[in-house]
Amino acid sequence: MKKKIIFGLIGLAVIFLFPIIDNNTYHLYLLNRALIHAILATGLVFLTGFAGQISLGQAGFYAIGAYSSAYFSTRLGLPIFLGIIIGIGISVLAGFLLSIPSFKLKAFFLSLVTIAFGQIINMLVVNLQPITGGPYGFFGIPFYHVGDYMLSFENVFWLLGVILLFTLYIMYKIKHSHYGRAMLAMNSDDVATETCGISTKKLKIAAFGFSAGLAGLAGALYAHLAGFLSPEPFTFFESSNFVAMAVVGGLRDMLGGVVGGIGLTLLPEFLRFGGWENYYLMVTSIIVIVIIIFMPKGLAPLLGNMFKKIFRVKSSNTKTL
Amino acid sequence: MDILKTKNMTKSFGGVVANKDLSLTIEEGKITAFIGPNGSGKTTFINVVTGVHPITSGEIFFQDKEISKYESNQISRLGIARTFQKIRLFDNLSVIENVLVARKSFYKSGPISVVFNTKKFREEERQNKEKALELLDLVGLKDKAYESPKGMAYGLRRCLEIARALALEPKLLFLDEPAAGMTRDEFKVIMDLMLVLRERGITTVLVEHTMDFIKAVADWVYVLNFGEIIAKGPFDEIEKDPVVLKAYLGEE
Amino acid sequence: MLQDILQNIISGASIGATYGLVGLGVVFLWLTISRINFANISSAMLGAYLFITFYGMNLGFFLSFVFSVALIALYGLGLRQFIYEPIRKRGGGRLEFVVATLMLCTFWLNLIIVAYGALPRPFPPVFGKSTDFVSIGSIKISVLYLNIYFVIAILMVLIYILLNKTLIGKSFRAAAQNREAAALMGINVKFTTSLSFMMATCVVGIAGILLAPIYFVSVELGGGAIGVKGFASAVLGGLTNPYGTILGGVCLGVLENFSTLYISSTYKDVISFSVLILVLIIKPSGIFNWKSKRV
Ligand SMILES: Nc1ncnc2c1ncn2[C@@H]1O[C@H](COP(=O)(O)OP(=O)(O)OP(=O)(O)O)[C@@H](O)[C@H]1O
Ligand SMILES: [Mg+2]
Numbered sequence: 001m002k003k004k005i006i007f008g009l010i011g012l013a014v015i016f017l018f019p020i021i022d023n024n025t026y027h028l029y030l031l032n033r034a035l036i037h038a039i040l041a042t043g044l045v046f047l048t049g050f051a052g053q054i055s056l057g058q059a060g061f062y063a064i065g066a067y068s069s070a071y072f073s074t075r076l077g078l079p080i081f082l083g084i085i086i087g088i089g090i091s092v093l094a095g096f097l098l099s100i101p102s103f104k105l106k107a108f109f110l111s112l113v114t115i116a117f118g119q120i121i122n123m124l125v126v127n128l129q130p131i132t133g134g135p136y137g138f139f140g141i142p143f144y145h146v147g148d149y150m151l152s153f154e155n156v157f158w159l160l161g162v163i164l165l166f167t168l169y170i171m172y173k174i175k176h177s178h179y180g181r182a183m184l185a186m187n188s189d190d191v192a193t194e195t196c197g198i199s200t201k202k203l204k205i206a207a208f209g210f211s212a213g214l215a216g217l218a219g220a221l222y223a224h225l226a227g228f229l230s231p232e233p234f235t236f237f238e239s240s241n242f243v244a245m246a247v248v249g250g251l252r253d254m255l256g257g258v259v260g261g262i263g264l265t266l267l268p269e270f271l272r273f274g275g276w277e278n279y280y281l282m283v284t285s286i287i288v289i290v291i292i293i294f295m296p297k298g299l300a301p302l303l304g305n306m307f308k309k310i311f312r313v314k315s316s317n318t319k320t321l
Numbered sequence: 322m323d324i325l326k327t328k329n330m331t332k333s334f335g336g337v338v339a340n341k342d343l344s345l346t347i348e349e350g351k352i353t354a355f356i357g358p359n360g361s362g363k364t365t366f367i368n369v370v371t372g373v374h375p376i377t378s379g380e381i382f383f384q385d386k387e388i389s390k391y392e393s394n395q396i397s398r399l400g401i402a403r404t405f406q407k408i409r410l411f412d413n414l415s416v417i418e419n420v421l422v423a424r425k426s427f428y429k430s431g432p433i434s435v436v437f438n439t440k441k442f443r444e445e446e447r448q449n450k451e452k453a454l455e456l457l458d459l460v461g462l463k464d465k466a467y468e469s470p471k472g473m474a475y476g477l478r479r480c481l482e483i484a485r486a487l488a489l490e491p492k493l494l495f496l497d498e499p500a501a502g503m504t505r506d507e508f509k510v511i512m513d514l515m516l517v518l519r520e521r522g523i524t525t526v527l528v529e530h531t532m533d534f535i536k537a538v539a540d541w542v543y544v545l546n547f548g549e550i551i552a553k554g555p556f557d558e559i560e561k562d563p564v565v566l567k568a569y570l571g572e573e
Numbered sequence: 574m575l576q577d578i579l580q581n582i583i584s585g586a587s588i589g590a591t592y593g594l595v596g597l598g599v600v601f602l603w604l605t606i607s608r609i610n611f612a613n614i615s616s617a618m619l620g621a622y623l624f625i626t627f628y629g630m631n632l633g634f635f636l637s638f639v640f641s642v643a644l645i646a647l648y649g650l651g652l653r654q655f656i657y658e659p660i661r662k663r664g665g666g667r668l669e670f671v672v673a674t675l676m677l678c679t680f681w682l683n684l685i686i687v688a689y690g691a692l693p694r695p696f697p698p699v700f701g702k703s704t705d706f707v708s709i710g711s712i713k714i715s716v717l718y719l720n721i722y723f724v725i726a727i728l729m730v731l732i733y734i735l736l737n738k739t740l741i742g743k744s745f746r747a748a749a750q751n752r753e754a755a756a757l758m759g760i761n762v763k764f765t766t767s768l769s770f771m772m773a774t775c776v777v778g779i780a781g782i783l784l785a786p787i788y789f790v791s792v793e794l795g796g797g798a799i800g801v802k803g804f805a806s807a808v809l810g811g812l813t814n815p816y817g818t819i820l821g822g823v824c825l826g827v828l829e830n831f832s833t834l835y836i837s838s839t840y841k842d843v844i845s846f847s848v849l850i851l852v853l854i855i856k857p858s859g860i861f862n863w864k865s866k867r868v
Contacts, residue, residue, distance in 0.1 A: 127839045289677065
């Protein structure tokens with residue numbers, strides 16, 4: 001047990017030192033986006049893998065978080081920190097709203113409603129020009145700073161890393177509490193869950209709120225990282241990428257969102273710079289389909305097993321030495 | 322004292338009237354049995370009382386409180402627990418976690434206490450785990466507490482479902498055909514358990530087809546046919562009732 | 574005034590009927606496998622691009638049409654063979670199918686962008702130009718819309734015959750209710766599923782060819798908005814009623830045209846999205862779903 005923690009800490013240290021080893025600005029920017037996607041996909045793992053609900057409109061919450069934080073910090077001059085909090089707040093409220101259809105609807109029907117939700121938000125982003133800048137974009141969003149000190153990409157990487165770890169910690173604690181058990185129970189059988197004295201409506205509201213909050217947080221973090229917003233990253237296709245991240249990573253795994261979010265952000269870039277510049281998006285979608293068909297449990301459990309094996313080999317080696 | 326009372330309770334599915342104008346009472350502290358041919362509306366009665374299906378018309382009173390419009394989870398929290406004719410366990414959770422799910426309403430810690438792992442939460446978690454283990458012990462599943470219920474034997478799964486229902490600390494417990502598909506030994510375990518529960522003051526409503534079982538435990542019997550009560554009384558009387566015999570024989 | 578209204582109804586209805594065709598793609602699959610293909614709309618884009626490719630090879634309208642539809646049917650078969658069946662056999666559930674088809678949607682979009690570029694292309698005036706009119710009294714109807722009506726009418730008759738006058742309709746319903754039971758009844762489930770996939774992709778492909786003169790041949794045909802309108806039509810028909818789906822599409826199209834006329838064109842897409850949400854929340858079994866079988 002102690003060994004595990006030590007290995008874990010060493011692993012974390014290596015990851016946190018990464019920006020010092022490789023300080024190429026573009027790589028750092030990408031890594032930061034990967035972490036943001038990991039936060040969002042973690043929310044989807046919670047919503048779908050744990051609570052058994054589905055959302056194909058997650059880009060809608062991502063947009064709400066991004067534009068709210070951008071608006072409040074740029075136009076109204078609030079501190080970034082407050083902008084992000086407001087972004088999360090509005091997203092959570094929207095998430096509560098989107099949970100209402102889930103009281104009655106399941107699976108495909110629910111996914112259709114969430115698609116329509118995402119489309120409506122996208123429509124608003126394009127058409128509410130005075131607030132969002134519409135297709136011309138939203139410019140001049142302040143980058144991360146503390147007073148007069150501008151954070152570097154390395155600093156932001158560490159900040160995002162800490163936020164992601166904190167998110168995972170919250171999710172871990174919730175999962176191993178009466179709330180988490182109730183969510184998993186609802187995922188398996190909602191009638192039986194109700195007869196255990198649990199309101200599945202409340203659970204659904206909470207699950208949608210939580211995942212929407214994380215998507216809003218991710219959107220707000222993205223807005224201040226990019227400094228500029230346009231409607232492109234908030235379409236139906238982004239929503240489907242987000243779900244793909246969660247599924248490819250592994251819906252039943254705590255780390256599914258992290259593996260999927262980081263993997264599916266970096267993979268297209270590897271392909272793009274590995275000589276596939278024209279085909280990288282096509283190839284990415286094919287790879288995702290293949291993973292879904294042949295590894296329906298996702299990559300995270302696979303990686304987990306791999307690590308376990310490596311550790312075992314190592315510990316036995318040290319014994320024979 | 323009547324713990325449960327229904328007044329003209331009716332439930333229809335489209336054209337099928339599964340429960341028709343049922344007006345009956347369940348006496349506190351007793352074991353009441355419901356018998357009747359297949360499709361006579363016994364399961365429907367449980368489903369409507371426990372809020373799984375909305376009532377079509379009529380009223381239901383639990384301890385003199387009208388609960389006809391309550392949601393399933395509210396009814397359960399009032400102290401009405403049940404098992405299902407076709408066992409419904411949470412196969413993605415371990416045995417003890419299945420029981421713990423039904424303990425949720427006994428927790429007072431909110432999400433903040435959970436995230437900060439407060440002393441209060443840890444204490445609650447410990448107490449509820451203890452309670453769950455106690456219940457698993459009662460049904461003979463303590464040694465399997467951390468296993469998955471997925472591949473377990475039918476009888477054990479049924480026992481787990483009963484333990485889960487008991488975790489609600491119910492005043493009224495519905496068991497829908499608990500002995501169906503059980504071996505003679507397993508059957509005996511359930512029967513003894515029911516007598517223990519009666520001693521503890523839990524009112525039980527039992528739906529069963531096995532007459533030996535009913536004869537051994539039931540204090541009072543209702544006979545349903547086509548959604549209506551056709552006879553009621555102690556088992557010895559019901560057994561000889563020509564109406565009942567006809568209903569059963571007419572079916573065969 | 575009255576004339577405006579009538580003309581709006583006519584043009585709205587013809588575009589709407591095309592949304593209905595897109596919705597039929599959803600219905601045909603739902604009838605047999607109770608799954609929704611989220612790449613449904615990709616077939617429309619593929620249909621339009623295949624058509625202009627063949628047409629550009631001077632094959633003429635008829636041959637281009639037949640070749641495109643045949644290829645799309647083949648694609649439907651591939652969808653069953655390489656996406657649906659592998660997922661089903663490996664025990665993957667609905668979610669796996671959802672994500673796989675979503676990714677497929679992305680795949681086709683990017684393939685088209687790579688192959689044809691992202692810029693819209695004009696569609697040859699095979700259905701007439703929207704500026705050519707036929708006059709009925711004081712009402713002028715664009716030839717374009719009349720021809721779309723004509724094609725859809727033929728299609729509807731074909732679908733009616735296929736579903737009601739042959740064994741296909743019956744086997745669709747049987748396969749939907751219970752795979753094993755259908756197999757016992759001597760229905761070839763594999764064949765039925767293949768057929769439903771092919772029919773689904775074909776109608777949507779044809780819808781794409783019909784929509785192309787209105788929207789241009791562009792990746793927009795494979796994008797979100799029209800796809801959602803197809804879903805909305807199908808949901809109006811309860812996902813099971815083909816004629817209710819067309820009617821649903823027609824209503825959406827007319828509503829859209831009137832909102833453009835009286836409210837604003839920027840929010841016309843919101844109508845379909847809101848209809849989709851409202852119907853699902855209020856009456857998930859569909860509005861135009863007569864002789865409704867349980868979904
Ligand atoms: N969810 C439902 N939808 C439609 N009809 C139902 C539903 N549940 C029960 N029914 C109908 O109501 C009637 C009563 O069924 P119920 O299950 O209550 O009978 P039962 O007495 O429990 O029979 P069994 O001894 O076979 O369990 C039957 O005709 C059944 O078909
Ligand atoms: Mg029954």
